[in-house]
Amino acid sequence: MKKFLVAALAGTAMFAAPAQAADNDGKLQVKLLGTLVAPDGKITDINTDIVGLPATTQTEASDNFVPTLAIEYFAAPNFSIETICCVTQHDVDAVAGLPGAELVSDAKVIPATFTAKYHFDLGGVKPYLGAGATYFWWVDVEPGADTIPLGVTRTTLSDEFGLVLQAGTDIALGDSGLGLTIDAKRYFVDTTARWYAGDTLAIETEHKLDPWVLSAGVSYRF
Structure with missing residues (x-):
């Protein structure tokens, strides 16, 4: 990584104009x-289990494709702050122990995210690296279809802070401010899932979310 940054900075100097x-x-x-x-x-810890889950129980969350709006402010020619806006929806299914069982349905999360980015100026092509923080705010979570017959009446996922790493490229389309963007983020964030039967906590598990977030689209700078 250090060699990459040195090379990139050297390349930037060559494009001084x-x-x-x-x-x-x-x-x-x-x-x-x-x-x-x-x-x-996936499950990283089981804190409470009065149901008796199979010892091999493991889960995964579904992927989703969503539109995203990003707004970026350039504090300097090569330094910017960016935030994104989107809502993404996921199910959580068992892949071992109870394979195929839907445990969480239509969980909607707002991944409030801010990143600081450094841009390498190569003329019309500007690759960048960034890092920042996120807050996963779950706005709606429903019990999975296969938990309801077991008496589950409510499911929650805990809101959590996390870290974000980012890399991408902005490509100018002429001098009008229009461009193309390719962006990749890796989030590092967990959540605690809880299933309730009435007022009784039946199951509590810790999950690693750590999503890859891959984007492409158009940009306008003004």
């Missing part, structure tokens, strides 16, 4: 993206 022109670029960039959200969802 385009970098100077970047001073005239707009401060704001808006992106409309198509995004694949691919979480893990």
